[in-house]
Amino acid sequence: MTGPNTGPITGPITGPNRPPGARRASLPCVKIGVLGATGPAGQAVAVQFAGVGHEVLVGSRAIERAEETVNALRERWPNRDLRLVPADNATAAIADLVVVATPWDGIISTVAALQEQLAGKVVVTMANALTRWGKEMVPLLPPTGSVTVAVARALPGARVVGAFHHLPAGPWSDLDHALDADVMVCSDDRQAAAEVIALIDALPGLRGVDSGGLSSALAIEALTAALLEVNRHYKVHAAIRVTGLPDREQVPGPGG
């Protein structure tokens, strides 16, 4: 693996069972902000991006919690040079690309307060609107059809992308054992979707799959509930793979 802090990621970065359609892009390191990065999902996003050399602003509503999280992640990975910087959410939103990792019922108030910082940026939402019904996790239907569309409505000036909804945070946060999974990516901004897919393709074990526009978010988010039922039934941390995709080289670009 290319060492962190050394400028461009030159790849290849190997992951387990890399599917033939996937390739490792040569990407510049970018500054990534994660809002709500003190939770398991945000921590996984933060360490994975930091693990391939990006600088990550670890955001929280309280800087003390962000500091505790960064300290804990550094203690967990003492031999990795992870560029993790504690920040409040407003500071994390200043990054080049921002991932929102708060619960669905706090996401709109979180991003709406940061409209100015997020204008013009790629903003990735991974939130799933779910609730417990007896023993089951079931999907809720937001009035907009999905959380991703609600975020896009709340941020008309941003380039909103849905991604990472299906990745189980626990195993995904383990830098020593890459998760073997596809990441369904949706956005009405085709260029933004392509940029996020390129970032995902550079993460160990993952492949970004263009899943269309924001109207796909409803199905993507709801599928998470079914995956959680798979987990409950088989006592695993399931993730998904999409089969039958062409090689990346044969896939038309965002304009094609």
Ligand SMILES: NC(=O)c1ccc[n+]([C@@H]2O[C@H](COP(=O)([O-])OP(=O)(O)OC[C@H]3O[C@@H](n4cnc5c(N)ncnc54)[C@H](OP(=O)(O)O)[C@@H]3O)[C@@H](O)[C@H]2O)c1
């Ligand atoms: N956990 C998973 O395996 C997983 C996988 C894929 C997607 N997701 C999605 O990722 C998101 C985060 O999941 P999680 O399990 O990490 O959630 P979480 O632990 O419940 O929350 C993450 C962080 O969000 C902040 N937060 C909590 N309530 C908030 C509110 N009302 N407004 C603003 N910020 C709030 C908290 O950080 P501070 O108190 O430090 O601000 C908290 O540590 C969810 O939307 C979930 O659906 C989760």
